[in-house]
Amino acid sequence: MQRPRPSQRATARIYPPTLSLPSWKGESRLSNYLERDGDLAEIEIDDADVSSLEISADGDGHSADLATARRASVGSARPPPVAMRLGIFGTGYAGLVTSVCLAQLGHTVTAMDTDAGIVARLSQGLVTIHEPGLAELLGANLDAGRIRFTTRAEEAIAGSDIIFVCVGTPPRSDGRADLCQVEEVARTIAQQLDGYKLIVEKSTVPARTARWITWTIRRLAGPEHEFDVASNPEFLREGSAVHDFMRPDRIVIGADSQRARSLLLDLYKPSFECPIVVTSVTTAEFIKQTANAFLAAKISFINVMSDLCEALGVDVRTVAQSIGMDPRIGADFLNAGLG
Ligand SMILES: NC(=O)c1ccc[n+]([C@@H]2O[C@H](COP(=O)([O-])OP(=O)(O)OC[C@H]3O[C@@H](n4cnc5c(N)ncnc54)[C@H](O)[C@@H]3O)[C@@H](O)[C@H]2O)c1
Structure with a gap:
């Protein structure tokens, strides 16, 4: 269980939106999950008005916008308008x-x-x-x-x-x-x-x-x-x-x-x-195929570049990181060797 540290405050968002939020108001010491960089850590929240919730995040200075809180207990989850x-x-x-x-x-x-x-x-x-x-x-x-x-x-x-x-x-x-x-x-x-x-x-x-x-x-x-x-x-x-x-x-x-x-x-x-x-159904099927093909192409591309980097004595990670900063390229799927 992580303990609040006043110096590390983070704004929390709740997902899914259907779990928002009236039932949280005024409840005390709710057990939640704080998500940072894909990791979930349990935290406690006191007297949470979740629509403008602030939580204290233990740790090493992760910024507020990386924090997401999620309620652990779903017993009182608000049902969706159409429960199927x-x-x-x-x-x-x-x-x-x-x-x-x-x-x-x-x-x-x-x-x-x-x-x-x-x-x-x-x-x-x-x-x-x-x-x-x-x-x-x-x-x-x-x-x-x-x-x-x-x-x-x-x-x-x-x-x-x-x-x-x-x-x-x-x-x-x-x-x-x-x-x-x-x-x-x-x-x-x-x-x-x-x-x-x-x-x-x-x-x-x-x-x-x-x-x-x-x-x-x-x-x-x-x-x-x-x-x-x-x-x-x-x-x-x-x-x-x-x-x-x-x-x-x-x-x-x-x-x-x-x-x-x-x-x-x-x-x-x-x-x-x-x-x-x-x-259409066929378009949706093809969107997924196209996404997979593009991601595979990205991995293949950086692997070819990795061979050239090796020949040149250049660090492929630096190259990948730098080109990935261009939003037209994006940083994901540029790890040479994967695939
Ligand atoms: N794993 C991923 O990250 C991921 C992401 C996106 C899409 N997908 C796609 O989702 C699909 C499933 O992938 P996965 O990784 O979950 O596969 P998986 O092999 O882990 O799971 C398939 C499950 O289906 C069960 N099964 C087989 N025949 C069955 C039947 N006739 N009736 C009921 N169950 C049956 C198997 O026992 C198995 O548990 C694939 O098409 C995959 O490409 C997977």
């Missing part, structure tokens, strides 16, 4: 963070995985990946009854307003994405459609995969069931996944029907202040 029932397929990296964060926003989440070991661990509140803040949020949302884990697909489908597909899409030996897990999920959903469903790709998939999913489900489910397939790619980074989900640069919604668009906007708009890009 969400089914999540796949509780690996992307699926678990998505599940826990959407529960934290006030939605009811049923997360399904075919791996019984993972489901058993998560059901006991034991995280299967290391991400700052994830264990605390998982425990709090299990306690609040907003999240549960299952191996039974029907539990994640029945009664869900939206089903997120977060299964793996690893590269095959020829470099193409292996869509076997996605196909299995599509087949499973097709067999259990029980009224309109919005099926959302969060997995990273090639452009036009949604068309193929639609075709697969339609072929197996028959013409009478209503459903849409939308794309909502995930841009989180391992190591800062909770932060990235809760404070994204942008949210991309790819939907080809008004119904699907509205559902996803209802899910995200009340809880996030970042730009929301609404586009």
Whole structure:
């Protein structure tokens, strides 16, 4: 537990916005998490009026604008205007963070995985990946009854307003994405459609995969069931996944029907202040592919420069740092050797 140090004061912002804030006013000694440079540290806040909260940050002079406070207990989280029932397929990296964060926003989440070991661990509140803040949020949302884990697909489908597909899409030996897990999920959903469903790709998939999913489900489910397939790619980074989900640069919604668009906007708009890009399904799929390709190109580029630096006796880190200060280039993904 960090203790306040008067000389190190920081202004705190609370996220997600849905946790703001009347219930904080006047409460004393709330346990919170102070985030700095991606690390979470527990702090205590006395008599917090959080709309203009100041907290004392222990440590080595980190500036105020790097500080973010987050409430540890979500028991009294203000529900979003539209609290939805969400089914999540796949509780690996992307699926678990998505599940826990959407529960934290006030939605009811049923997360399904075919791996019984993972489901058993998560059901006991034991995280299967290391991400700052994830264990605390998982425990709090299990306690609040907003999240549960299952191996039974029907539990994640029945009664869900939206089903997120977060299964793996690893590269095959020829470099193409292996869509076997996605196909299995599509087949499973097709067999259990029980009224309109919005099926959302969060997995990273090639452009036009949604068309193929639609075709697969339609072929197996028959013409009478209503459903849409939308794309909502995930841009989180391992190591800062909770932060990235809760404070994204942008949210991309790819939907080809008004119904699907509205559902996803209802899910995200009340809880996030970042730009929301609404586009066609194929465009959204391709945005994610383009982002990945660009980041890979950046890493490849700095590695080529690293070879030249070595030949010239120049420090590649100095070169990378200096070019990264140009906002047109940006400092991220310029570490030679990674990739
Ligand atoms: N890991 C990241 O940082 C990250 C970031 C952005 C996007 N993504 C994308 O998200 C997707 C998932 O990535 P990940 O890293 O979470 O993968 P992962 O391999 O960690 O997790 C996939 C999970 O899906 C489960 N699964 C497999 N088949 C299933 C089925 N039929 N039904 C239910 N569950 C099933 C597996 O047991 C596993 O737990 C990928 O497309 C990836 O490219 C990942």
